[in-house]
Amino acid sequence: MAPASGHATEGMLSVEDHLRNVLERLGPLQPYDQSLLEAFDLPVCEDIESPIDLPQFTNSAMDGYAVRHADVEGATDDRPAVLPVVGESAAGSATSYALSPGSAIKIMTGAPVPSGADTVIPVEATDGGDGQVAVYEDRRRGAHIRPAAEDVRVGDLVLEEGAILGAREIGLLASLGRSHIRARPRPRVVVMSTGSELREPGQEVGADTIYDGNSYMLAAAARAAGAISYRVGIVPDSPDDFAAALSDQLVRADLVVTSGGVSMGDYDVVKETLSRLGTVDFVQIAMQPGKPQGFGFVGDERTPILTLPGNPVSAYVSFEVFGVPALRRMMGRLPYRRPLVQAMLAEDIASPDGKRQYVRAHFEVNHRGAKVTPVGGSGSHLIGGLAGANALIVVDEDETALNMGDTANVLVLDQNF
Numbered sequence: 001m002a003p004a005s006g007h008a009t010e011g012m013l014s015v016e017d018h019l020r021n022v023l024e025r026l027g028p029l030q031p032y033d034q035s036l037l038e039a040f041d042l043p044v045c046e047d048i049e050s051p052i053d054l055p056q057f058t059n060s061a062m063d064g065y066a067v068r069h070a071d072v073e074g075a076t077d078d079r080p081a082v083l084p085v086v087g088e089s090a091a092g093s094a095t096s097y098a099l100s101p102g103s104a105i106k107i108m109t110g111a112p113v114p115s116g117a118d119t120v121i122p123v124e125a126t127d128g129g130d131g132q133v134a135v136y137e138d139r140r141r142g143a144h145i146r147p148a149a150e151d152v153r154v155g156d157l158v159l160e161e162g163a164i165l166g167a168r169e170i171g172l173l174a175s176l177g178r179s180h181i182r183a184r185p186r187p188r189v190v191v192m193s194t195g196s197e198l199r200e201p202g203q204e205v206g207a208d209t210i211y212d213g214n215s216y217m218l219a220a221a222a223r224a225a226g227a228i229s230y231r232v233g234i235v236p237d238s239p240d241d242f243a244a245a246l247s248d249q250l251v252r253a254d255l256v257v258t259s260g261g262v263s264m265g266d267y268d269v270v271k272e273t274l275s276r277l278g279t280v281d282f283v284q285i286a287m288q289p290g291k292p293q294g295f296g297f298v299g300d301e302r303t304p305i306l307t308l309p310g311n312p313v314s315a316y317v318s319f320e321v322f323g324v325p326a327l328r329r330m331m332g333r334l335p336y337r338r339p340l341v342q343a344m345l346a347e348d349i350a351s352p353d354g355k356r357q358y359v360r361a362h363f364e365v366n367h368r369g370a371k372v373t374p375v376g377g378s379g380s381h382l383i384g385g386l387a388g389a390n391a392l393i394v395v396d397e398d399e400t401a402l403n404m405g406d407t408a409n410v411l412v413l414d415q416n417f
């Protein structure tokens with residue numbers, strides 16, 4: 001075998017090239033009418049114009065009495081305005097009253113204001129009477145009346161295509177009478193871990209077996225990115241088992257994510273099995289961690305598949321760098337990638353030339369600004385250190401060192417974007 005020669009990153013693709021390739025080959029999923037809550041946190045795929053006014057009808061902001069302002073003007077404790085109570089308007093009661101001069105109608109919060117009334121006197125400013133009411137305090141004309149259409153008018157553009165459906169947007173749509181909304185489906189991600197050394201949490205592990213942390217981590221990371229995820233039980237390092245498990249899963253997958261079996265070993269089952277199909281490219285990326293990667297399509301439906309390396313930190317970082325943008329592309333959610341933020345570096349960092357390094361770190365904002373501190377070691381197996389991090393420092397390909405006090409680019413994990 002020829003000895004390795006030339007630059008350490010010769011033959012490797014850059015992170016940017018691989019990510020571009022993934023994003024170019026994926027398209028957004030087809031939108032459909034989803035029930036409102038299903039569409040939570042998804043971008044809406046239509047402009048929404050209001051079909052109704054909000055408020056729909058002029059209504060009371062207080063429990064009290066609907067009156068004509070002229071009939072109560074100047075009322076005080078000593079000289080109350082006494083009016084006959086000629087009816088009642090309660091929220092949800094369809095009765096429509098007209099108020100004749102010199103009378104009052106009892107009214108509840110949210111109930112339609114009778115025509116002829118221009119002011120609501122809260123019950124606290126009266127004796128609360130039924131047959132007749134003594135009003136002890138004046139209010140300005142129009143007090144406690146919520147006019148029809150003061151908030152939203154029929155035909156107003158209330159949400160633009162692409163807006164994210166959060167609690168407030170969903171509340172508004174329901175208030176406009178929308179039960180369904182056009183949005184892309186949440187991608188269904190099937191996560192598979194390969195490795196004959198793996199065991200399920202809860203089972204016994206022996207001297208040469210380990211727990212399958214990756215499939216749990218990646219299934220959780222997919223959910224955090226807004227997807228639905230299904231975790232498949234451990235698949236041993238056998239091409240037949242892997243091919244069978246994969247083909248069983250395709251029916252429920254918009255994206256398959258595997259971990260393990262993509263490097264140079266004798267039992268690298270993912271690479272071995274999928275390379276034969278010719279539809280998945282296995283590449284080496286100039287990044288650390290996360291060097292061996294694969295992306296392509298499998299099955300009759302050409303389901304996209306991301307094959308991530310098995311080292312836990314490599315799998316996590318790879319999912320953050322390639323998986324999260326892939327899912328956001330499928331959801332039609334911009335921006336595809338987590339924005340970088342700048343922070344003051346609290347320690348020196350060395351980084352390999354020609355590779356982009358993702359350094360586990362702790363990010364905080366204090367009174368002096370944003371600060372980031374590397375945590376744990378750099379080994380790709382250090383899941384304990386990974387769990388202690390809340391950020392990744394991104395050291396560019398052409399940087400071999402960053403010094404304490406430098407401004408570093410940081411991916412702050414777990415933040416909505």
Ligand SMILES: Nc1nc2c(c(=O)[nH]1)N[C@H]1C(S)=C(S)[C@@H](COP(=O)(O)OP(=O)(O)OC[C@H]3O[C@@H](n4cnc5c(N)ncnc54)[C@H](O)[C@@H]3O)O[C@H]1N2
Nearest residue numbers: 193195212213214215260261262263264291309310311314
């Ligand atoms: N000769 C070479 N060896 C390796 C290279 C290389 O270029 N030449 N690359 C190294 C790098 S970098 C990485 S990353 C790993 C990737 O390996 P695989 O994707 O083939 O993964 P495995 O060999 O199956 O496992 C690697 C490591 O991770 C542990 N693992 C795997 N799956 C899980 C899981 N579900 N939960 C927890 N831990 C898991 C596994 O036990 C191994 O320790 O290859 C290097 N080797």
Ligand code: MOO
Nearest residue numbers: 289290291314380
């Ligand atoms: O790329 Mo591996 O991901 O360095 O451990």
